Amino acid sequence: MLADPVSRFRRFSRAVTSEVGALDTSFLGRGRPLGAARVLNAIGHGRTDVAELRDYLGLDSGLLSRLLRGLEVEKLIETAPHPDDARRRVATLTADGRREFDAYEGLSNGQAEALLARHPHPEALLAAMDLVATALGRDRISLTETDPRSAEACCCLSQYYAELASRFRQGFDVSLSRDPEARDMIRPRGVFIVAMSDGLPIGCVGLKGAGHDMAEVKRLWVAPSTRGLGLARRLMTAVEEVARGLSITTLRLDTNSSLTEALGFYRKSGWRQIDRFNDDPYPDAFFEKCL
Amino acid sequence: MLADPVSRFRRFSRAVTSEVGALDTSFLGRGRPLGAARVLNAIGHGRTDVAELRDYLGLDSGLLSRLLRGLEVEKLIETAPHPDDARRRVATLTADGRREFDAYEGLSNGQAEALLARHPHPEALLAAMDLVATALGRDRISLTETDPRSAEACCCLSQYYAELASRFRQGFDVSLSRDPEARDMIRPRGVFIVAMSDGLPIGCVGLKGAGHDMAEVKRLWVAPSTRGLGLARRLMTAVEEVARGLSITTLRLDTNSSLTEALGFYRKSGWRQIDRFNDDPYPDAFFEKCL
DNA sequence: CATGTTATCTGACTTAAGTCAGATAAATTC
DNA sequence: GAATTTATCTGACTTAAGTCAGATAACATG
Numbered sequence: 001m002l003a004d005p006v007s008r009f010r011r012f013s014r015a016v017t018s019e020v021g022a023l024d025t026s027f028l029g030r031g032r033p034l035g036a037a038r039v040l041n042a043i044g045h046g047r048t049d050v051a052e053l054r055d056y057l058g059l060d061s062g063l064l065s066r067l068l069r070g071l072e073v074e075k076l077i078e079t080a081p082h083p084d085d086a087r088r089r090v091a092t093l094t095a096d097g098r099r100e101f102d103a104y105e106g107l108s109n110g111q112a113e114a115l116l117a118r119h120p121h122p123e124a125l126l127a128a129m130d131l132v133a134t135a136l137g138r139d140r141i142s143l144t145e146t147d148p149r150s151a152e153a154c155c156c157l158s159q160y161y162a163e164l165a166s167r168f169r170q171g172f173d174v175s176l177s178r179d180p181e182a183r184d185m186i187r188p189r190g191v192f193i194v195a196m197s198d199g200l201p202i203g204c205v206g207l208k209g210a211g212h213d214m215a216e217v218k219r220l221w222v223a224p225s226t227r228g229l230g231l232a233r234r235l236m237t238a239v240e241e242v243a244r245g246l247s248i249t250t251l252r253l254d255t256n257s258s259l260t261e262a263l264g265f266y267r268k269s270g271w272r273q274i275d276r277f278n279d280d281p282y283p284d285a286f287f288e289k290c291l
Numbered sequence: 292m293l294a295d296p297v298s299r300f301r302r303f304s305r306a307v308t309s310e311v312g313a314l315d316t317s318f319l320g321r322g323r324p325l326g327a328a329r330v331l332n333a334i335g336h337g338r339t340d341v342a343e344l345r346d347y348l349g350l351d352s353g354l355l356s357r358l359l360r361g362l363e364v365e366k367l368i369e370t371a372p373h374p375d376d377a378r379r380r381v382a383t384l385t386a387d388g389r390r391e392f393d394a395y396e397g398l399s400n401g402q403a404e405a406l407l408a409r410h411p412h413p414e415a416l417l418a419a420m421d422l423v424a425t426a427l428g429r430d431r432i433s434l435t436e437t438d439p440r441s442a443e444a445c446c447c448l449s450q451y452y453a454e455l456a457s458r459f460r461q462g463f464d465v466s467l468s469r470d471p472e473a474r475d476m477i478r479p480r481g482v483f484i485v486a487m488s489d490g491l492p493i494g495c496v497g498l499k500g501a502g503h504d505m506a507e508v509k510r511l512w513v514a515p516s517t518r519g520l521g522l523a524r525r526l527m528t529a530v531e532e533v534a535r536g537l538s539i540t541t542l543r544l545d546t547n548s549s550l551t552e553a554l555g556f557y558r559k560s561g562w563r564q565i566d567r568f569n570d571d572p573y574p575d576a577f578f579e580k581c582l
Numbered sequence: 583c584a585t586g587t588t589a590t591c592t593g594a595c596t597t598a599a600g601t602c603a604g605a606t607a608a609a610t611t612c
Numbered sequence: 613g614a615a616t617t618t619a620t621c622t623g624a625c626t627t628a629a630g631t632c633a634g635a636t637a638a639c640a641t642g
Contacts, residue, residue: 003446003491005417009403011491012420016307019427033598050620063600065621087608087619112300115427120519125426126296128419129303135416136310136406155294200294200302228411324628341590354630356591378589378638 012132030103035059037104039067040093043077044101048090050079076100130225134197138229141197143238148185148192148206148219156194156204160221167258168282176281184208190215191242195222195231202226205235207243215243217253220262232265244291251291254283303423321394326350328395330358331384334368335392339381341370367391421516425488429520432488434529439476439483439497447485447495451512458549459573467572475499481506482533486513486522493517496526498534506534508544511553523556535582542582545574 030037038057047053054064068091071077076097082088093101116122134141146153164172185192189209194201203226206218217239222231243251254277255262263285267273271287321328329348338344345355359382362368367388373379384392407413425432437444455463476483480500485492494517497509508530513522534542544562546553554576558564562578 003450005407005413006400006403008417008421008491009407010399011489012424013311013403014489015424015427016311020304020307035599054620060600060602061620062602062622069621081608082619085609085619089620108301109297112297112304116296116300119426120521122296124519125422126299128422130299131416131419132423133303133306135410136306159294198302198305200299228415230411326629345590351630351632352590353592353632360591372638373589376589376639380590 030100030107035063036067036070039064040071040076040097040101041104043091043093044098044105048092049082050089050091053091071097127225130200130202130223133200134202134223134226134229137198141195141202141226141231141234143193143195143234145187145191145242146194148182150194152194152196152201153192153204155201156221156223157219159223160204160219163221164256164282168256169258172282185218188246190246191239192219193235193238193242195226195235197226203231203235205239207239207246209246209248213247213249215246215248215251217251220253227261233269236269240289240291249291251289252277253287254278254280255285255287256283257285321391321398326354327358327361330355331362331367331388331392332395334382334384335389335396339383340373341380341382344382362388418516421491421493421514424491425493425514425517425520428489432486432493432517432520432522432525434484434486434525436478436482436533437485439473441485443485443487443492444483444495446492447512447514448510450514451495451510454512455547455573459547460549463573476509479537481537482530483510484526484529484533486517486526488517494522494526496530498530498537500537500539504538504540506537506539506542508542511544518552524560527560531580531582540582542580543568544578545569545571546576546578547574548576 032040039053039059042053042056047056050064050068053059054061057064059067068077068079071091072079074096075094077091078094079089079091082090116125119125148157161172161174184190185206185208190207192206193204195203201223203222205220208216208218210216217236220232220235222235240251252274253266253271255266257263266287271289274286274288276283276286323331330344330350333344333347338347341355341359344350345352348355350358359368359370362382363370365387366385368382369385370380370382373381407416410416439448452463452465475481476497476499481498483497484495486494493514494512496511499507499509501507508527511523511526513526531542543565544557545568546557548554557578562580565577565579567574567577
């Protein structure tokens with residue numbers, strides 16, 4: 001085999017099917033067939049509706065029903081009719097089921113840790129894994145409005161600040177910056193949008209209402225593993241849409257000229273450079289866009 | 292889920308089991324169960340011995356036997372006793388089998404191409420995949436002696452030259468360098484060793500015999516995706532071993548001071564810096580090691 | 583050449599997974 | 613409130629995968 005792209009891709013796919021696939025199948029390690037283990041795990045991860053389980057796991061209705069019955073006999077789950085609609089059923093873990101689920105989680109986490117620990121550069125490995133995972137699942141990136149103080153938002157923001165700190169010559173200290181108040185980025189004054197890819201926050205943007213027909217776009221950030229996929233544009237479009245809904249006619253933003261990709265992105269997406277409009281010490285470039 | 296290492300790892304593993312796993316299972320796309328398809332593919336990839344197949348696919352002897360019978364009935368393979376030992380059997384593809392195998396290959400290649408094509412930075416994606424694949428399978432890196440003109444060797448060398456070209460201020464042109472003759476790196480005068488990881492060449496080193504008890508180490512290179520895993524040391528140890536076997540007592544090498552990791556590596560593994568010993572325009576640092 | 587060993591095969595199982603046609607009961611619609 | 617739709621369940625299957633104890637025939641060794 002030579003190093004042509006397709007061979008490299010297929011080598012990757014052999015490596016993961018034999019290694020990660022083996023991890024997956026090792027759910028058998030607790031003496032339960034894979035099907036039942038998958039159902040238990042899905043329930044533990046909060047998929048309680050039977051229809052949702054069927055859909056998520058891609059199982060036939062009869063098969064899932066039998067698997068649920070099996071777990072019920074083992075006293076790992078309980079099922080009850082849905083409060084709103086007694087035709088539907090919801091499954092929940094019993095105390096025993098929770099223990100069993102935790103055991104599976106511990107097993108998976110342990111294997112992940114072991115694999116990461118034996119690598120000399122776990123951060124590089126994880127960055128590569130993020131990139132691959134995002135590439136494989138990129139149709140499934142979803143944007144959701146959240147509180148800017150939520151765990152997902154903080155996860156993005158801390159990476160955003162860290163990146164500014166490493167890219168600004170003078171470093172970056174949030175407390176010196178004009179950090180927007182959280183409630184300025186919560187409806188009705190503004191919004192905060194996080195991009196999620198299968199549970200991992202990979203980008204964000206905030207809209208800080210200025211009270212009248214003007215608002216500021218803040219904290220636009222995309223994870224390094226996701227750059228080049230057009231996520232910044234998607235986030236910006238989403239935030240502009242919200243702004244329009246809030247009857248905002250003019251958007252502003254500030255940035256720093258060392259963030260060259262950002263400058264280029266604003267210019268080519270309809271933003272116009274304007275004079276400084278605040279006294280924040282970090283930004284040195286200011287933009288405006290009319291909606 | 293937050294962005295802690297274990298969650299990121301598990302996200303990766305979900306992404307690949309659902310995507311790549313689906314590709315793998317799509318062997319069903321040709322109306323044959325996975326087991327039979329795997330056997331056909333293994334045979335197509337040159338694993339003809341029944342015992343080898345059993346070992347490689349991890350199948351029970353009875354099960355494999357039945358799968359082979361099935362493929363034989365479909366007229367995709369033929370089996371015959373092994374010429375050296377009539378107890379053993381070898382399986383070979385018929386013309387029909389070859390066609391079917393090629394169809395599977397085309398399918399796999401097509402899916403790989405499609406996935407790469409829809410990514411804006413296929414080279415970055417492939418680099419990440421190489422890194423992950425090597426990390427997962429790193430116990431299975433094997434060193435083999437090859438002709439320095441073989442496909443694997445050329446694959447390493449061309450990447451090596453490209454890297455020198457990008458890292459030397461003045462660029463790099465092989466034809467201006469003292470390119471060792473291939474036969475100087477073939478036994479009995481020398482050797483050329485390539486590191487392979489599941490079919491992909493990921494590193495190399497040459498030993499150029501100088502004719503008496505002195506030899507030169509040339510073309511030590513490790514693929515970027517593999518750096519930090521100790522492969523350079525393994526290659527160097529292997530080449531030193533060969534040198535000892537050839538009754539060589541002193542090794543020399545030349546390098547360039549812009550390759551800082553290399554300099555550090557030589558220093559910490561018993562090499563001593565010496566005066567220039569050739570007039571090659573590229574190197575500016577020279578080392579020696581007594582065995 | 584008798585004996586034990588080895589490689590593969592056959593027969594008789596088990597288990598997991600999945601399919602599909604109704605059955606049942608709760609909601610929804612007319 | 614009768615008819616229809618919806619969500620889940622049950623029973624009766626099929627297929628794939630795998631296990632294991634011999635059977636068979638070729639080879640190896642004394």
